[in-house]
Amino acid sequence: MTNSDRGNPRPLLRRDDALAALGEAARWWGCDVPEDPGAGELAELLEGLAGRLGSDQLDERSRSAAETMAKVAEALGAVARLGGLLPAVCLWHLRAAMEKEQQARGRFARTAVPQPAGNPRSVAPVS
Numbered sequence: 001m002t003n004s005d006r007g008n009p010r011p012l013l014r015r016d017d018a019l020a021a022l023g024e025a026a027r028w029w030g031c032d033v034p035e036d037p038g039a040g041e042l043a044e045l046l047e048g049l050a051g052r053l054g055s056d057q058l059d060e061r062s063r064s065a066a067e068t069m070a071k072v073a074e075a076l077g078a079v080a081r082l083g084g085l086l087p088a089v090c091l092w093h094l095r096a097a098m099e100k101e102q103q104a105r106g107r108f109a110r111t112a113v114p115q116p117a118g119n120p121r122s123v124a125p126v127s
Contacts (some may be wrong), residue, residue, distance in 0.1 A: 015079075015087070018094035022076065025101045029069075039094075040080035047073040061107045068104035072097045 022042050026033045031045040046069055054066030075097035079090045 013091055013095055015090060015094065018091070018098060022072075022094070022097060022101065025098075025105070028105065038080065039076045043073045043076035043080055046076065065104040065107045068100050068107075072100045072104070075100070 019037065019039060019042065023033045023037050026037075026042060026045050026049070029046075029049050031049055033045060034041060037045075050066045050069040050073060052066075053062045053069060056062040075093040078093045079097075082090050082093075
């Protein structure tokens with residue numbers, strides 16, 4: 001079975017491109033991302049983000065996004081543990097992380113995103 005067999009063809013994905021995209025996504029969420037982050041660094045940042053989002057017990061969107069971002073951090077943690085071993089498995093985890101991040105981001109498409117300092121920033125709609 002190939003990607004095109006599933007009826008939902010996906011572009012080819014490289015590890016570096018996926019990590020760069022997830023780094024940009026972490027910046028979108030207000031994380032202070034170092035230059036050229038690795039999977040482990042991104043996993044830690046997004047785990048912290050999930051904790052911040054989950055602490056808002058009154059907002060269902062935040063709790064739901066927190067659960068999804070925790071899955072993103074889990075996937076990145078798996079990539080970090082695998083290192084250079086099993087590249088196909090790493091790419092699967094990276095693809096899953098990117099899809100989950102997009103799901104979480106969609107919950108905040110027209111709202112403010114929590115910042116580490118507690119100052120929300122306006123976010124443009126996600127297309």
